[in-house]
Amino acid sequence: MAIVVQKYGGTSVGTTDRIKAVAERVIKRKKAGDEVVVVVSAMGKATDHLINMAKEISPNPNKRELDMLLATGEQVSIALLSMAFQQYGFDSISLTGLQAGIKTTGVHTKNTITDIDIDTVKSYLDAGKIVVVAGFQGVNENGDITTLGRGGSDTTAVALAAKLNCICEIYTDVDGIYSVDPRVYPLAKKIENISYEEMMEMASLGAGVMETRAVEIGCKYNIPIYVALSSEEKRGTYIKEYDETMEEKAITGLTINDDILMVTINNVLHKSKNVSIIFNKLANHHINIDMISQTAPLHDYVNVSFTANLEDEQAIDEVTRELTDEMPGIEICKDSNVAKVSVVGIGMKKQSGVAGTVFNIFSDNEIEFKQVTTSEISISYTIDSRDTNKAALVLAKGLNL
Amino acid sequence: MAIVVQKYGGTSVGTTDRIKAVAERVIKRKKAGDEVVVVVSAMGKATDHLINMAKEISPNPNKRELDMLLATGEQVSIALLSMAFQQYGFDSISLTGLQAGIKTTGVHTKNTITDIDIDTVKSYLDAGKIVVVAGFQGVNENGDITTLGRGGSDTTAVALAAKLNCICEIYTDVDGIYSVDPRVYPLAKKIENISYEEMMEMASLGAGVMETRAVEIGCKYNIPIYVALSSEEKRGTYIKEYDETMEEKAITGLTINDDILMVTINNVLHKSKNVSIIFNKLANHHINIDMISQTAPLHDYVNVSFTANLEDEQAIDEVTRELTDEMPGIEICKDSNVAKVSVVGIGMKKQSGVAGTVFNIFSDNEIEFKQVTTSEISISYTIDSRDTNKAALVLAKGLNL
Numbered sequence: 008m009a010i011v012v013q014k015y016g017g018t019s020v021g022t023t024d025r026i027k028a029v030a031e032r033v034i035k036r037k038k039a040g041d042e043v044v045v046v047v048s049a050m051g052k053a054t055d056h057l058i059n060m061a062k063e064i065s066p067n068p069n070k071r072e073l074d075m076l077l078a079t080g081e082q083v084s085i086a087l088l089s090m091a092f093q094q095y096g097f098d099s100i101s102l103t104g105l106q107a108g109i110k111t112t113g114v115h116t117k118n119t120i121t122d123i124d125i126d127t128v129k130s131y132l133d134a135g136k137i138v139v140v141a142g143f144q145g146v147n148e149n150g151d152i153t154t155l156g157r158g159g160s161d162t163t164a165v166a167l168a169a170k171l172n173c174i175c176e177i178y179t180d181v182d183g184i185y186s187v188d189p190r191v192y193p194l195a196k197k198i199e200n201i202s203y204e205e206m207m208e209m210a211s212l213g214a215g216v217m218e219t220r221a222v223e224i225g226c227k228y229n230i231p232i233y234v235a236l237s238s239e240e241k242r243g244t245y246i247k248e249y250d251e252t253m254e255e256k257a258i259t260g261l262t263i264n265d266d267i268l269m270v271t272i273n274n275v276l277h278k279s280k281n282v283s284i285i286f287n288k289l290a291n292h293h294i295n296i297d298m299i300s301q302t303a304p305l306h307d308y309v310n311v312s313f314t315a316n317l318e319d320e321q322a323i324d325e326v327t328r329e330l331t332d333e334m335p336g337i338e339i340c341k342d343s344n345v346a347k348v349s350v351v352g353i354g355m356k357k358q359s360g361v362a363g364t365v366f367n368i369f370s371d372n373e374i375e376f377k378q379v380t381t382s383e384i385s386i387s388y389t390i391d392s393r394d395t396n397k398a399a400l401v402l403a404k405g406l407n408l
Numbered sequence: 409m410a411i412v413v414q415k416y417g418g419t420s421v422g423t424t425d426r427i428k429a430v431a432e433r434v435i436k437r438k439k440a441g442d443e444v445v446v447v448v449s450a451m452g453k454a455t456d457h458l459i460n461m462a463k464e465i466s467p468n469p470n471k472r473e474l475d476m477l478l479a480t481g482e483q484v485s486i487a488l489l490s491m492a493f494q495q496y497g498f499d500s501i502s503l504t505g506l507q508a509g510i511k512t513t514g515v516h517t518k519n520t521i522t523d524i525d526i527d528t529v530k531s532y533l534d535a536g537k538i539v540v541v542a543g544f545q546g547v548n549e550n551g552d553i554t555t556l557g558r559g560g561s562d563t564t565a566v567a568l569a570a571k572l573n574c575i576c577e578i579y580t581d582v583d584g585i586y587s588v589d590p591r592v593y594p595l596a597k598k599i600e601n602i603s604y605e606e607m608m609e610m611a612s613l614g615a616g617v618m619e620t621r622a623v624e625i626g627c628k629y630n631i632p633i634y635v636a637l638s639s640e641e642k643r644g645t646y647i648k649e650y651d652e653t654m655e656e657k658a659i660t661g662l663t664i665n666d667d668i669l670m671v672t673i674n675n676v677l678h679k680s681k682n683v684s685i686i687f688n689k690l691a692n693h694h695i696n697i698d699m700i701s702q703t704a705p706l707h708d709y710v711n712v713s714f715t716a717n718l719e720d721e722q723a724i725d726e727v728t729r730e731l732t733d734e735m736p737g738i739e740i741c742k743d744s745n746v747a748k749v750s751v752v753g754i755g756m757k758k759q760s761g762v763a764g765t766v767f768n769i770f771s772d773n774e775i776e777f778k779q780v781t782t783s784e785i786s787i788s789y790t791i792d793s794r795d796t797n798k799a800a801l802v803l804a805k806g807l808n809l
Contacts, residue, residue, distance in 0.1 A: 023461055023464035023465050024464075026465065027465065057484070060424055060484075060488060061487075061488065061491060063424035063425075064424050064427065064428065064488050064491045064492050064495060065491050065492070065494070065495035068491045068494075068495075069490065069491050069494045071501075072487045072488075072490045072491045072494070072502055073487070073491075075483060075486065075487035075490075075502050075504075076483075076484060076487035076488065076491075078483070079480035079483045079484050079487075082476060082477075082479070082480045082483070083458070083461075083477060083480050085476065086462075086473045086474070086476035086477035086480075087461060087462065087465050087473075087477065089470065089473045089476075090462060090465045090466050090469045090470050090473045090474075090477075091465050091466070093466070093469075093470045093473070094465060094466035094469075100472075101473055101476050103476075103553075105506075106551060150507060152504075
């Protein structure tokens with residue numbers, strides 16, 4: 008008898024009929040002899056509906072109250088799913104993030120899990136119950152209800168699996184991890200096994216299927232994560248420790264992210280203090296930045312560019328106002344007609360020449376790029392968003408993904 | 409500077425615009441120098457929507473999970489109302505029942521408050537915040553989320569006022585307490601002041617405006633309760649200790665309740681054990697019964713009648729099945745075409761003849777009654793539901809209400 012944590016996303020629990028279907032699926036696993044902890048997201052568009060109500064009240068709603076509001080979405084799902092188990096004759100209990108002992112810290116709407124007091128979940132499992140836990144939420148040191156931000160339910164699921172030392176299965180509306188988003192490049196290959204490191208790069212670069220944080224926790228505690236369809240039985244993708252059975256390809260995948268904007272700050276007086284003021288302000292507003300680049304100083308002035316998520320646009324505008332007050336000479340441009348294209352592969356550690364190959368493909372196809380950044384196992388390019396699909400196609404073909 | 413607890417019902421917070429209107433109303437009070445605790449119900453039809461989803465999953469959903477589900481309704485309201493205060497520039501915090509320290513016990517969906525750990529609410533009031541508390545909910549000894557059943561938000565409000573030793577204002581969609589439901593008898597008079605005892609009888613007999621439990625708590629802790637409209641400024645009704653300024657009328661009001669059913673059990677063998685089996689079973693199923701009557705034994709058999717709330721019909725059917733198994737000779741009839749008409753007045757303690765007057769009015773108007781029960785300050789009659797309006801009119805006129 009093994010324990011398994013299964014996570015079902017918002018689409019999988021989008022209607023009461025789908026909730027019943029999830030219950031039937033979980034019951035199969037339970038009948039096969041496993042103890043199951045189920046983590047669920049809010050039903051379909053429930054979160055959007057809640058956010059819309061909040062926006063009707065306030066253009067910029069208080070974030071503690073936004074967490075209080077959003078947490079109801081998952082609470083509805085867990086209650087309904089647990090009712091479904093009991094309707095089918097299986098003992099079950101639903102737990103909010105607080106009840107499941109999920110302790111978090113940080114700023115509201117973007118909390119991180121610090122620890123899970125797993126005793127409650129374990130005691131209900133020991134009593135033979137199917138335990139249904141609200142994803143995406145927890146409680147902070149003040150007893151306030153918190154949420155974990157984007158992909159938070161995956162993080163809840165993997166963190167619970169880490170505490171229970173068991174496999175984590177993420178059921179979603181895609182049938183696994185692909186080398187390239189199949190919506191962009193339909194010939195993309197599904198990856199059967201991918202290492203944590205590669206998946207983290209893919210995730211942080213915008214692959215969309217799994218968020219980086221969840222994979223990080225899997226990596227840290229060596230918890231295998233299985234990503235597959237919730238609607239049918241079809242082999243998905245295992246995310247696990249790198250081993251020699253994984254193909255040693257230079258490039259595993261290609262990711263595209265067009266939910267970004269590029270900010271360029273021109274005419275910054277070339278003192279390291281000035282640049283640090285800029286990035287401190289961004290950090291104070293909890294803006295995640297990426298792909299920083301800086302030109303060489305010319306007449307004591309430098310230009311600084313970075314990319315950020317579109318969702319932080321309002322906070323960036325706030326920083327822009329503050330900066331232009333403090334540094335009257337600077338000029339700030341914001342460009343949302345950009346996309347980030349990245350190639351990822353653990354083999355890049357050993358094989359050189361990937362950057363060169365990509366540069367050649369871009370120049371052969373007349374694709375201009377605005378920024379380049381590299382990590383040990385990835386290279387990313389900011390390009391004009393008009394070129395996104397073209398870049399994806401030529402790179403996928405050229406790199407045989 | 410005084411503390412006040414204000415409660416706003418589901419209609420008053422039914423839309424985001426109405427939530428803003430409630431916020432404006434509360435802010436006026438805050439500006440006048442009072443510290444305000446606001447208790448709110450779920451938005452308009454939110455609870456019905458949640459119950460419908462539960463019924464799609466299970467015809468008889470698990471009650472612990474139903475509480476988990478229903479509690480989200482108030483959580484949405486408190487978050488949105490607190491956002492509204494902050495949007496208007498007032499510091500505020502929302503608290504779930506659990507966070508507000510509302511401890512409960514009993515069966516799920518019908519819990520009662522055992523105590524309130526008021527420190528959290530007090531500390532936020534001391535910090536100058538408007539405190540917004542979810543009505544209708546609490547937490548039991550196991551840490552499960554519970555709900556308080558019908559009228560639960562009023563109970564939350566009065567219990568908080570009792571702990572804070574302050575007045576409790578209930579804002580609703582009726583402008584006060586009337587001697588007779590104005591929908592039935594438009595000439596009914598609004599009561600300016602009513603004693604706890606009379607209001608408890610009115611409430612328990614089905615007056616609809618306030619539930620008995622809330623008034624009981626007000627009575628026990630001598631907390632004045634003010635009931636008035638939320639949508640305009642218009643004098644409402646004070647519920648408070650009886651004093652000589654209240655008119656010493658024999659009869660204060662008349663209540664009608666047609667959400668009842670009358671159950672008659674014929675041919676029960678006349679042993680006290682048999683009757684106690686019946687009422688024990690009803691108690692075990694948490695069915696509140698009322699107006700018990702029993703005929704004199706004939707050939708060692710008796711007939712027993714009682715009334716109950718229509719909402720317990722399913723549980724009564726369950727008891728009926730069990731009883732007919734155990735006592736094959738009995739015959740059980742259920743009649744939902746009945747209504748209960750009651751006259752209430754603290755003056756009935758001192759003035760006799762009320763029962764006689766009512767019997768005369770009924771016989772003059774050819775209204776048959778099926779059962780009569782009396783308390784110290786009330787008399788109730790079960791009549792055919794066809795006669796309800798007629799009975800209300802002739803009693804209201806005849807008793808000068």
